[in-house]
Amino acid sequence: MRILLYGCGDFSNVIESLSFIKQQLGYAAFQPVDAAHADPSDDVLATELRSENELRKVYGDVVATNVQALGSAGVAVGFEMDATGHYSVGQFDLIVFRNPHTGTYGNGQDPGMSSYLVSSTDNQRLLMAALANSRKILNPNGQVLITAVGWPYIGKNPKGDLRLTGMQLEVPSFAAEYGTKAGLVHVRNIDLGQMWVARNRGSTFVADELGILYRN
Numbered sequence: 001m002r003i004l005l006y007g008c009g010d011f012s013n014v015i016e017s018l019s020f021i022k023q024q025l026g027y028a029a030f031q032p033v034d035a036a037h038a039d040p041s042d043d044v045l046a047t048e049l050r051s052e053n054e055l056r057k058v059y060g061d062v063v064a065t066n067v068q069a070l071g072s073a074g075v076a077v078g079f080e081m082d083a084t085g086h087y088s089v090g091q092f093d094l095i096v097f098r099n100p101h102t103g104t105y106g107n108g109q110d111p112g113m114s115s116y117l118v119s120s121t122d123n124q125r126l127l128m129a130a131l132a133n134s135r136k137i138l139n140p141n142g143q144v145l146i147t148a149v150g151w152p153y154i155g156k157n158p159k160g161d162l163r164l165t166g167m168q169l170e171v172p173s174f175a176a177e178y179g180t181k182a183g184l185v186h187v188r189n190i191d192l193g194q195m196w197v198a199r200n201r202g203s204t205f206v207a208d209e210l211g212i213l214y215r216n
Helices: 014-024 053-060 061-073 115-137 172-181
Strands: 001-004 042-049 075-079 094-096 138-148 185-198 204-215
Touching: 001 014, 014 061, 014 094, 014 185, 053 061, 061 075, 061 172, 061 204, 094 115, 115 138, 172 185
Parallel strands: 001 042, 001 094, 042 075, 094 138
Antiparallel strands: 138 204, 185 204
């Protein structure tokens, strides 16, 4: 199985996360290269939008350590890989984008609350572009798993009086509509339970993570 992972941050916990997700989808866990396995069980490309230098400014030397460990386990790494537009890496059976986010959430100090509308619009565009691009590099019947935590992908706006609902991907019919627009079929929503989630600037938190599965 050929697998593409987007948004890997400092490349920590890539193998653990991939194995968990594969099992949730009914596949065997990823088997890295070791004494018992001369070759990995899957052809995996783990990627990040930022350059290696940009990542090292945020996360430090752990980036190089993690990348080296992935290489030793049989996982290829790619930097400056944009989930919304590249076609030079071949075709894949499974694409995983954990918690895509532009980094804009809305500002509670914004008197007109227009920043929440910007947040929702920007992230909606990211989701749509990532799904559309994924379709171009998926094998027949290949799958795309988008996972999401919180606003604006899930639920209502944290400022309830705004009456903004974001994308509400937890509602299967809404999730299906995004897939249809990108030429993909919505398969199901998956409750992944409580997962460690990484922010763009390096901190982490625990939250309920939702998986939205599509197929070509």
